[in-house]
Amino acid sequence: MTHDAPIAEIESLVAVSLPKGTASVTAWHAAPENAWARLAVAHGAGGNAQHPFFDGLIAAAHAAGIATVRFNFPYSQAGRRLPGPASHALATWAAIAEFTPTGELPLFASGKSYGGRMASMAAAESMIDPGGLVYLGYPLHPPGEPSKLRTAHLAGVAQPQLFVSGTADPFVDPPEQLETAVASCQNARLEWIAGGGHSFEVKGAKRSPDEIAAGLVALIEPWMRAIGPSRSPAFHGD
Numbered sequence: 001m002t003h004d005a006p007i008a009e010i011e012s013l014v015a016v017s018l019p020k021g022t023a024s025v026t027a028w029h030a031a032p033e034n035a036w037a038r039l040a041v042a043h044g045a046g047g048n049a050q051h052p053f054f055d056g057l058i059a060a061a062h063a064a065g066i067a068t069v070r071f072n073f074p075y076s077q078a079g080r081r082l083p084g085p086a087s088h089a090l091a092t093w094a095a096i097a098e099f100t101p102t103g104e105l106p107l108f109a110s111g112k113s114y115g116g117r118m119a120s121m122a123a124a125e126s127m128i129d130p131g132g133l134v135y136l137g138y139p140l141h142p143p144g145e146p147s148k149l150r151t152a153h154l155a156g157v158a159q160p161q162l163f164v165s166g167t168a169d170p171f172v173d174p175p176e177q178l179e180t181a182v183a184s185c186q187n188a189r190l191e192w193i194a195g196g197g198h199s200f201e202v203k204g205a206k207r208s209p210d211e212i213a214a215g216l217v218a219l220i221e222p223w224m225r226a227i228g229p230s231r232s233p234a235f236h237g238d
Contacts, residue, residue, distance in 0.1 A: 007032055007062045009070075016074060016095040018088055023074040025092060027099065030058075031067035037224050038067040038105045039134070040096055042115025045083050048076040053112065053199065056210025060217035066224070069100050073115075089118040090127055097128045108224055110134035113171070113198065117150060120161070124153040132160040132227045134220055136213075137198050140178050143170035151181040154188075161188040162223045164216060166196025168203070191219050 009028040016023045028049065031038070039061055043049045049070040058068050073092050075084040083089065093109070100107065109119040109130040116135035122128045141148045154161070163182055165172050172178045175192075182190045195202040200212045207215075 006059055009058070009068075012099070014071065014092075014095050014099045016088070016092050018074065018091055023077070023088075025072045025074055025077045025095075027069055027071035027096060029067070029069040029100070030062065032062045032065055034065060035067040035105060036065050037131075037228075038069070038100065038107045039220075039224075040100055040107065040109050040130070041068060041070045042089075042093070042109075042111035042119060043070070043072065043076065044112040044137075045114035046081050047112075048072050051209065053209040053213045056208075056213035057216065059210070060214035061220075064217055064221045066217075066221070067105060069096065071096050073118075083114060086118065086121065089114075090122045090125065093119055093122040094127045097130075106131040106224075106228060108132045108134060108227075110136065110220075112136045113139045120157055121153055123159055124156040130159055132162065132224065133157065134162045134164070134223075136164050136216065137169060137171065137200065138163050138165060138178070139171040139198075140181065141171065143173075146173065146177060149177065149181070151184070154181055155184045155186065158186060160227050161185055162220065163188065163190045164193065164200075164219055165190065166193045166198065166200050166202075168195055169198045171198055189223065 007030045009030040012027050013024045014027050049072050054070050061068050074088050107130050111119045116138055119133055182188045193200050
């Protein structure tokens with residue numbers, strides 16, 4: 001699914017209330033004609049919202065009739081690669097929740113690795129209330145440290161959750177740990193990408209990050225449609 005011409009994204013600054021003051025982060029949002037849902041997407045720990053991975057994801061989402069908003073966290077906005085305190089990321093999700101236009105569209109929160117984990121924490125703490133959450137490469141534990149699980153809060157997430165993970169992802173090794181974590185959730189589904197690494201790259205398959213991400217929409221869209229407007233169509237406060 002591709003558009004002949006990409007849909008232009010609108011660039012906005014969003015204020016984020018932090019303990020030591022207010023930070024501004026950039027958000028890019030767009031909606032295809034006759035959009036039926038909206039997807040908010042956060043980036044991973046070492047990158048930002050303008051990584052080619054998100055270019056592909058956004059373009060495929062638009063082709064599928066999904067409006068989007070992608071955004072930076074304060075540390076990446078400032079040009080740093082290492083995340084700041086988790087509280088800053090949660091505050092950013094809350095700010096994006098307040099900023100994001102909703103209308104009648106069901107709204108979903110998503111993120112690559114760290115960005116998805118922060119969305120799950122924000123939902124568990126009732127800072128956001130999306131129609132569902134989509135995790136692209138949930139970082140279950142640091143690579144090589146399977147005892148340091150990041151799962152304690154997942155059972156407290158009331159919203160439907162979709163985990164999309166690669167079977168060769170070092171953040172999910174052994175894979176059975178993720179299956180156990182998903183089974184502990186209130187309403188969750190797991191989709192495996194055979195041979196996929198942390199960014200869903202598959203050994204021997206030469207695909208660019210944007211092509212890889214675009215292909216994920218074929219898994220995400222049906223799940224989003226199944227959830228549809230059955231829950232609240234927006235984050236809290238709408």
